[in-house]
Amino acid sequence: MHSPGLRGATQACFEGCCPNPIFRVLELDQANVKNRSTSSTCRHDFAATTNSSFFPNTQFTNHESIPSLQESFVQFIKAYPKYSETAQVDQIRAHEYVHLSESNHVCLDYIGVGLFSESQSQSQYISTSAIASSSYPPSQKSDCPVFGITYKSVNLKSQLLHGGDGSKLESAIKKRIMDFLKISQNDYSMVFTANRSSAFKLVAESYPFQSSRKLLTVYDHENEALETMINTSEKRGASVMEAEFKWPRLRIHSAKLKKMIVRKKQQQKHRGLFVFPLQSRITGTNYYYQWMIMAQENGWHVLLDACALRPKDMDSFGFSLFHPDFLICSFYKVFGENPTGFGCLFVKKSAVPNLEASTGAGIVSLIPAKQLLRFPEDSSGTDTELEQISKLGTYPDGIDISSSLATSITEQNKQNRNSKEGDQKDAGLKENRLEDSEKGESNEKNKTVDELGSLNFECRCLDQVDSLGLRVISSRGRYLINWLVSALMKLQHPNRLDNASLVRIYGPKVKFDRGPALAFDIYDWKGEKVEPVLVQKLADRSNISLGNAVLNHIWFSEKYEEEKQRVMERNGKEREKKRTKSKKAEPGITVVTIALTFLANFEDVYRLWAFVAQFLDADFVEKERWRYTALNQNTIEV
Template identity: 50%
Template sequence: MAFMNISEDDYNMVFTAISSSFKLLADSYPFESHRNLLTLYDYENEAVKVMIESSKKKGAQVRTAEFSWPTLRIQSGKLQKKIVSKKKRKRGLFVFPLQSRLTGARYSYFWMSMAQENGWHVLLDATALGPKYMETLGLSLFKPDFLICSFFKVFGENPSGFRCLFVKKSSTSVLNDTTTASSIGIVRLVPAIKPSQHSEESSIADIATGSKANLELSLADILRAASGNPELEYRGLDHADSLGLILMSARARFLVNWLVNALMSLQHPHSENGQPPISIYGPKIKFDRGPAVAFNVFDWKGEKIDPALVQKLADRNNISLSYGFLHNIWLPDKHEEESWTLDKRKSGGGSILNEKRDKPHSGISVVTAALGFLTNFEDVYRLWAFVSRFLDADFVEKERWRYKALDQKIVEV
């Protein structure tokens, strides 16, 4: 809590498993009386998807922000109408991320302030922020009702990641008792020990289940569970502290902007329709952007290469990429000819109670590269060099044959 500049006088804290924080809050939030859930995500987030499904079962009306194509900027006017209402009623829960994990787009605190002024409870999603950045949150000014943050590779030993759910003490009374929370994983952290000291009673992480009362585990209680005078090691945070925020921010900004510029400079030697080999979605070269890039690779015929295949080939070359699905996209008339680039998916919306059926929605599957605070120039250069290999018209086919030559029967994508 000290690392995040959060006062114990203002917030309670719960350690949760990576996928549990959003569902835990959704199961406890009174959507029966505060019927609205408003989210702001330009990509498909599995944890938020689970929250939406849980809230719908409790009768919530789910709405989401829309994003312009292809910049993926927020449709400000539409979002403002969803936040502001002349009717005086209990609004509901506004889920606001500071940054897109896929595109690197950053969003203004203005939206959170507007929601608070119009009677919404606010969940601030800081999971896309890396070490050191979380302590710069403007919590003293805005004080969201709920805050979820992610600690990835913070400790020197496993587990490499967990999440924290912070609940403002003045908002605790809003939450309801729930029996469904009994199946949600709560993480108990204890100090790492040497293998010779390992016993059945001590472990690096203990996934526990229980009712709402079981969630109130204090850090002091957790620390008292190892023997002697244990100390938790924060190697990742210690390293971030040694670098400092200014150096980390500057390096991440230079690296991500170099990568974007280098990817956009690639050209097919012989292209049939002038389609560039790389399309980037969201912010491009920009001073204030997050260290993540969402893009797709196109062959010399202008056909998109499956992002899952790009990720698999990158993995084979010891390069860590991910792929996801951008959605909630608003396509203006002047970009109607680009609608062929969008995919159709089932939204997963609608519940059995009101007999609504799933509706297809437009989006696009993309490759995403995320830069961490340990990323250096060699890393981004190796990524660019890997992507440039797709300029070879036979690169993908060569990789398939190479896979078969190794006596592998299936190219797993």
């Protein structure tokens, strides 16, 4: 699957919107013209093959009649014979992410890139067990994080100018991430943030909106991180503008966006901040990055949101051609587990002097797991120690470090009161064990904090992605997401004269260069929408994790005015609260969402298809309600 950046570099302009396009010279090159023609043919052939190869001229009206996993896979391989060239991904998944098979869980609810493999994190858990063995119940030992975070009370501008590289652990991870993203440390400074929202808020708090007053965003969905930025920016005097997307394909309304970007002669030199994702993390729609070039040519500072990009997409983005002023991305720890991690905010060094002083809330430091657990087991549990513990954060899956450590200390104090003399002997034994453990940390498995900062520091998931390369990752994602789209479109309600589809897909359907995300809704036999939250809950009971979102900023032409009345939904109270003075939350469309990571396989997408097919049974939802009541003596919340 070609990335937005690669596609943009071979297409000089789009809909005549780009003044003085930097790639115009390429259009004069006959070789490039030929390449574009070949690419266009390839994309057309791909779509035709997808639509005709999977059980052609067949509609499925009964969930019991859909082909088996084995039958479907045979058809899938016939349509995409080159899928076998991605078998290395399956080998990595089998050896490094065993928990995905053992848990029988399909994870389709978040997108992005992990840092570590599951097997690597397990070895890290083992390396801390000598320290934590007596202080934690067995059920909590496996939840030991590879690292934790602590908040820093520091000004963003000062941190960028004088913060340095941080600890050796932070320096090692920072270097690995910048190498992975192909970002030069000579051109950009980086800070770790608590999450994606924190990174957006930091920019909003520091950007000079007093002199560059506008904020222009390009998102087809409600977005917590973006709403945080908008609200913060408005409080600092920014004027907010938002791009719109044409129904039904949800492409950018180019004429309107161009009008907002292009500067009139009498307007100030620096217009404001242009916030742009190269891909919708909800619908999978790709956007041309020439929009950012146009914005910079017209006096905008540009923030590139790279959180929705697939692994290795930055390889083809090409920082030699375009340098955004800000770049935000995020990394989680291990795929298939609670996606805790951190956000990354990159600021072009030439843009740092333009920033204003801010509180810097949201900047974090990374703390090795061993440091989190390095509390003597005979600790007296003083107020100072408990205060230190409270600052350490939480484990994955919501386990509170402060609570778990404090509980350990409380239990230890009880033992001290019950048998002081016995505890003194135990304390001596524990001290010896701790000393032995610390001595053992010098070997390869138990690296010290200093060793974590060495060149041997491993982010095995990033290493795996690098070894696979862009072609394998993008091709695999292209085959899986397009097969799923085609399969979902073949589900039709029975006994309907109008051939009513079970599923409505928003944004691109079968398309060569669509992203690995998908937004859809399910409609029952009466044509009524099944609430996405209910679909999400029922999927969870089938061990499938889905997401949900709200599409907005949708523009309807007069041709679709009647359809607009059917599909758009009014504001909910929670959505209404998110907006401040600029405008109230607009009507939107609630949708079910999925995202495929590079580790997704055919069984994952087949299981989702088989789950959705069950809604062809008119009584499926009601049966599930009764089954839930029988098992739990409770009714499912709708």
